Amino acid sequence: MEAYQRLKDLGLTLPPTPIPAGNYIPAKMCDDLLFLAGQGPSRPDGTWYTGKVGRDVTWEDAYEHARLVGLQLLGVAARIVGDLNRVEVIKVLGMVNAVPDFADHPKVINGCSDIFVAVLGDKGRHSRSAVGMDSLPNGMTVEVEAILRVLPRE
């Protein structure tokens, strides 16, 4: 149970799955691929971290939001697959709700990527795009979607 030990060592717990804001599901399997729906950073009370990065929110704060989203995505995967050790991250699309001259998207989305690698080790390493959005649902600061692979039971 390596991934769970790493979570414990990091002092982290998997947050509950946010309720989808529309007619979709948080994750869908296709063969061994698990497509995770985009998520934003959710507070325990169900509200979101909001604001334009580069104006209302610093990249350092947005990094923390992306880290939280990474943890939320792992939470969804753990519940769907049943064992986080059977999960490999393939591809991440990290979207930052930023001002037009923002340039540090990679630094922000590293928050999500760092948590994937910290919890899953080499299996957390992934290909990625990190880009700037004009707007995001509810004014969220970041939104990340991911494609994972589900490994066979050992």
Added chain:
Amino acid sequence: MEAYQRLKDLGLTLPPTPIPAGNYIPAKMCDDLLFLAGQGPSRPDGTWYTGKVGRDVTWEDAYEHARLVGLQLLGVAARIVGDLNRVEVIKVLGMVNAVPDFADHPKVINGCSDIFVAVLGDKGRHSRSAVGMDSLPNGMTVEVEAILRVLPRE
């Protein structure tokens, strides 16, 4: 022919495939995955529904545009696969050409998701991101791309 019966019950017909606006094809298969190119809402005369959602266009109108795009995407899938009943929706990326403070992307992209579920039933349920774009080709209000699974012949 359940999907076609549902289309009939809804009073809908599959629109023709819009002509690609560049050097790409409307859909590409890879194993059992069908990657549908992004489409915008097309009028019968070949023009597009255009404008910034939240300024020129209400979310309710944009919902109808997303619904139309959903129908167009099903049209492409039906023509490629030959039978809409062999199609399952996996992942949707819904992009709204919105003003920077727009927050209701999920409500807009529900137009597409709703039509997928209405026509395909449980097979229409999918994972999704719904986000805001700074601009879209030809000023279109929405653009949606999707990943489908093609099920084996029964």
Added chain:
Amino acid sequence: MEAYQRLKDLGLTLPPTPIPAGNYIPAKMCDDLLFLAGQGPSRPDGTWYTGKVGRDVTWEDAYEHARLVGLQLLGVAARIVGDLNRVEVIKVLGMVNAVPDFADHPKVINGCSDIFVAVLGDKGRHSRSAVGMDSLPNGMTVEVEAILRVLPRE
């Protein structure tokens, strides 16, 4: 070695893989799918082509940038797979750092699509979305990510 002959005929050489700007890798395999991380247009000295398309940069110049990114993506694929002839392009997401009223995204991203088809022939033909971003890392003009298929050795 058809693809390499075409490169030679076009007078092109595959550029080196840009160093990832964050905690991710340039490409990740999953079964026969190769997910290429988003790339921007890189100069030989490691700097990027920057600016807002439709204001600082014409679509014609941005077309050249997208073409360069296409070549960079082929370079990554060639190094990972070992043989460009075993590569098929499935899906492209082309993102243009554009002003809000920009409408010619397809013309820009054709730069990338054209090079895929010129080098790989029919195997270069792909499904695609071409859209407008509010901002991109380092102010790059374009960013393109792609999903490829790796074909078995003959």
